[in-house]
Structures are given as C-alpha cells and as structure tokens.
Amino acid sequence: MRVSTARQRAVDKALGVLLPYAPYADTKKIRALANDRKLRTLPAPIAVWLATITHVRHEHSEYDALLTEGYDREAARFFVLDQINAVLTGWRATRLLEPDEDEI
Known part of the structure; x- marks a missing residue:
C-alpha cells in the first residue's frame, strides 16, 4: 500500500509541530517510520x-x-529515558517522554 499525499502532508505537519529543530537526516528517518505499515493506521x-x-x-x-x-x-x-529527553530538548520538542508513559 502506498502512502497517500494527504498522509505525507499530515506527517510533515506533525513533525514540524513536534520537532521544530530536528536535523533533516533524523526527520527523514522518523518520517519513514511514521509511514511504515505498522503505524500508518494511526493518526499522524x-x-x-x-x-x-x-x-x-x-x-x-x-x-x-x-x-x-x-x-x-x-x-x-x-536507563535511557534521560538521554532520549536530552535529544528531544535539543530539538526543542513540544513533548518529552514521561517515565510512566505506555508505548505501543
């Protein structure tokens, strides 16, 4: 299944909101993961x-x-929670990972 243009725009918008200062090389990989078949059915x-x-x-x-x-x-x-949040902070993320946050 191909990723729709609307989905690509939604992912790009969500990336811009969440990670305004993330490096392009990283956002490119994140974009690909977000469009993977495992996550494609979720909201962007x-x-x-x-x-x-x-x-x-x-x-x-x-x-x-x-x-x-x-x-x-x-x-x-x-043990890596602080490392993850340090990277997110450096990218001026609008959200940080909480210690008790459930993940899919």
Whole structure:
C-alpha cells in the first residue's frame, strides 16, 4: 500500500509541530517510520511521536548496547529515558517522554 499525499502532508505537519529543530537526516528517518505499515493506521501526530521515540532510542541512546549487555527492555528503557529527553530538548520538542508513559 502506498502512502497517500494527504498522509505525507499530515506527517510533515506533525513533525514540524513536534520537532521544530530536528536535523533533516533524523526527520527523514522518523518520517519513514511514521509511514511504515505498522503505524500508518494511526493518526499522524501519534505515529510521528512513536516513530520519534523509536528513532531516538535506537539512534541516539545506549538502548541497544544495554540490551546486548543483558538488560531487559523495560530496564533498558528506564536507563535511557534521560538521554532520549536530552535529544528531544535539543530539538526543542513540544513533548518529552514521561517515565510512566505506555508505548505501543
């Protein structure tokens, strides 16, 4: 299934609102994740948020290294929360990840 132009515009708008100062290389990857078939059925702002957290967790934190060291997903996510929020703050995100926030 192809991504519609309306969906692309909605994702672009949500990205601009959520991450006004994110680097292009990062927004390009986040845009692709938000348009992935797993997130495509969600409203654009929610898909962009989930894609952003996934991208930052894997590309800008020690999450994968913690998993490799034997930490379970929940523990690894706890330990990288501040790293994720630091990246989001640097990008002047309009939302930060909360410690008790449920994820899909």
